[in-house]
Amino acid sequence: xxxxxxxxxxxxxxxxxxxxxxxxxxxxxxxxxxxxxxxxxxxxxxxxxxxxxxxxxxxxxxxxxxxxxxxxxxxxxxxxxxxxxxxxxxxxxxxxxxxxxxxxxxxxxxxxxxxxxxxxxxxxxxxxxxxxxxxxxxxxxxxxxxxxxxxxxxxxxxxxxxxxxxxxxxxxxxxxxxxxxxxxxxxxxxxxxxxxxxxxxxxxxxxxxxxxxxxxxxxxxxxxxxxxxxxxxxxxxxxxxxxxxxxxxxx
Amino acid sequence: xxxxxxxxxxxxxxxxxxxxxxxxxxxxxxxxxxxxxxxxxxxxxxxxxxxxxxxxxxxxxxxxxxxxxxxxxxxxxxxxxxxxxxxxxxxxxxxxxxxxxxxxxxxxxxxxxxxxxxxxxxxxxxxxxxxxxxxxxxxxxxxxxxxxxxxxxxxxxxxxxxxxxxxxxxxxxxxxxxxxxxxxxxxxxxxxxxxxxxxxxxxxxxxxxxxxxxxxxxxxxxxxxxxxxxxxxxxxxxxxxxxxxxxxxxxxxxxxxxxxxxxxxxxxxxxxxxxxxxxxxxxxxxxxxxxxxxxxxxxxxxxxxxxxxxxxxxxxxxxxxxxxxxxxxxxxxxxxxxxxxxxxxxxxxxxxxxxxxxxxxxxxxxxxxxxxxxxxxxxxxxxxxxxxxxxxxxxxxxxxxxxxxxxxxxxxxxxxxxxxxxxxxxxxxxxxxxxxxxxxxxxxxxxxxxxxxxx
Numbered sequence: 001x002x003x004x005x006x007x008x009x010x011x012x013x014x015x016x017x018x019x020x021x022x023x024x025x026x027x028x029x030x031x032x033x034x035x036x037x038x039x040x041x042x043x044x045x046x047x048x049x050x051x052x053x054x055x056x057x058x059x060x061x062x063x064x065x066x067x068x069x070x071x072x073x074x075x076x077x078x079x080x081x082x083x084x085x086x087x088x089x090x091x092x093x094x095x096x097x098x099x100x101x102x103x104x105x106x107x108x109x110x111x112x113x114x115x116x117x118x119x120x121x122x123x124x125x126x127x128x129x130x131x132x133x134x135x136x137x138x139x140x141x142x143x144x145x146x147x148x149x150x151x152x153x154x155x156x157x158x159x160x161x162x163x164x165x166x167x168x169x170x171x172x173x174x175x176x177x178x179x180x181x182x183x184x185x186x187x188x189x190x191x192x193x194x195x196x197x198x199x200x201x202x203x204x205x206x207x208x209x210x211x212x213x214x215x216x217x218x219x220x221x222x223x224x225x226x227x228x229x230x231x232x233x234x235x236x237x238x239x240x241x242x243x244x245x246x247x248x249x250x251x
Numbered sequence: 252x253x254x255x256x257x258x259x260x261x262x263x264x265x266x267x268x269x270x271x272x273x274x275x276x277x278x279x280x281x282x283x284x285x286x287x288x289x290x291x292x293x294x295x296x297x298x299x300x301x302x303x304x305x306x307x308x309x310x311x312x313x314x315x316x317x318x319x320x321x322x323x324x325x326x327x328x329x330x331x332x333x334x335x336x337x338x339x340x341x342x343x344x345x346x347x348x349x350x351x352x353x354x355x356x357x358x359x360x361x362x363x364x365x366x367x368x369x370x371x372x373x374x375x376x377x378x379x380x381x382x383x384x385x386x387x388x389x390x391x392x393x394x395x396x397x398x399x400x401x402x403x404x405x406x407x408x409x410x411x412x413x414x415x416x417x418x419x420x421x422x423x424x425x426x427x428x429x430x431x432x433x434x435x436x437x438x439x440x441x442x443x444x445x446x447x448x449x450x451x452x453x454x455x456x457x458x459x460x461x462x463x464x465x466x467x468x469x470x471x472x473x474x475x476x477x478x479x480x481x482x483x484x485x486x487x488x489x490x491x492x493x494x495x496x497x498x499x500x501x502x503x504x505x506x507x508x509x510x511x512x513x514x515x516x517x518x519x520x521x522x523x524x525x526x527x528x529x530x531x532x533x534x535x536x537x538x539x540x541x542x543x544x545x546x547x548x549x550x551x552x553x554x555x556x557x558x559x560x561x562x563x564x565x566x567x568x569x570x571x572x573x574x575x576x577x578x579x580x581x582x583x584x585x586x587x588x589x590x591x592x593x594x595x596x597x598x599x600x601x602x603x604x605x606x607x608x609x610x611x612x613x614x615x616x617x618x619x620x621x622x623x624x625x626x627x628x629x630x631x632x633x634x635x636x637x638x639x640x641x642x643x644x645x646x647x648x649x650x651x652x653x654x655x656x657x658x659x660x661x662x663x664x665x666x667x668x669x670x671x672x673x674x675x676x677x678x679x680x681x682x683x684x685x686x687x688x689x690x691x692x693x694x695x696x697x698x699x700x701x702x703x704x705x706x
Binding site for chain 2: 088108
């Protein structure tokens, strides 16, 4: 099952994605985490280090193509390099997409890369993709079929309208998704109910509400991985609830 | 499959064995290895034999990493050395059919893994070898005998890698020499039709796609792994013009896939029916009428061409899947093609290119032309270009085109006729007649002209 976590910058979407990875591994699932947002750092939130991103590999590949011997195909080389770039943590794997491409033609490379990632993704029970609100990575490089698209919003009315826009954008970019649901992050008792109502008015399903959590704030402040968050923290508990809901939605 | 402790089948293709479920790592980025398939005389193959030089899986330590080599020897009456590469590529697929066995890449950059589950079931390299013998023989009738050797002993792997590299090098040298006339099938790529709907990229040994990513060899590999993908086969058809590079097969294919918009294509010329340009080409070849020469500019060059416009502006005018007279989007690799714009005189027609690009493809430029091609350092506009060409006595000053045609290689005449006999009557009514024969704009190549008196 492929879950994409998107949302505007600053909504805490990477925190949610990282906690989701933790919940799924806690449920005993084999998880592939894909960092597809060049502006955030899922790897850091998960406490692992990335040696090479797919963006770097893609650039190297394009530079090297001309000099590859005729008996060597860059397709299989790209597949090999992609596997090599996977960070193998104790209970999950992580792939970092890296920065967006430069000038020149990436059609052929991206086409093949999508096939490689699609094949790779089939090896895992759950794939969690942290993606930017523009969905650029999803449409061109990562995958075009998502089971559950989660849109993380802050507690503003504007945040929820963003979810609608992402839904439209995904349709425009022909990214297939079976379910789309909203995650309301850093909710307080005063905002929670009204936001839920508003989302429902717009016809958006709410996958869950994650409360403002002092532990998350503290770890963020110290720049420490969120995996250190204790399992009974309110945010972690809420996200695990969302993970279960996602399994239902994607089933 | 009988006697094999794990399943074998297409469904295991693409299997990634995760670190936590891995029994051993073979070759890979942190170790070394190579695979090699050789066509040998039948007496050198013991059919069906599988040998393991070094420890087999049951003697390997769990979680360990080992160097790894695969050597396959095949024999058969109809086998040729040229098939080695094709068969060797199959190893990747065949190995991946085995449940719990992961195989990545090719040649001397392979990476294999065996899963804990497979090891527990008793999978050994010996079994992998048996599966390979079986799959090769059932897929290729021409393989009559096959023998498989695995190396896991470090010294043996080192020797195997060295031998394999020698073979790869020889193979590549042979493959690099392949030209359009040596093959019957070309390839096409339709990936760019998303933004250039009438662009059908024709890919031949002497012309790679404009993006530089799809060569003829890559096309051949792509069709095998992704037969319904954007890359397809073009039957070559008849040769219409071997110099400009016109083939009936390409014309028919392009006509169909461009919905009738593009009727004819010259692979190696900027004029009349140039190849369409996609939009993501690495460079542009452009005709400069003022000097009757050709300029080349590539994407990384941010200055202006002698026309006063940069690459980006020109690219906007050239791309989109149309045929633009005198303009052609090309790959950098095409500059190294032996047929590079041969319909227009090839390198002898080139007058300008950015210094960085000139340096990059230096080895492809004929020595006597290198100094005669201006860069942005010598020519920034048409006037400075003209005076540079005059100073260097560039061949375009002499009306290069005619010269080139005279020098066209023997196997590629502009037009051929097995024999041209012109009966000439030297007398009319007993009186001698004076006459002249004039060929205007003729393109005739004859190896020998014989004039005989009529018997």
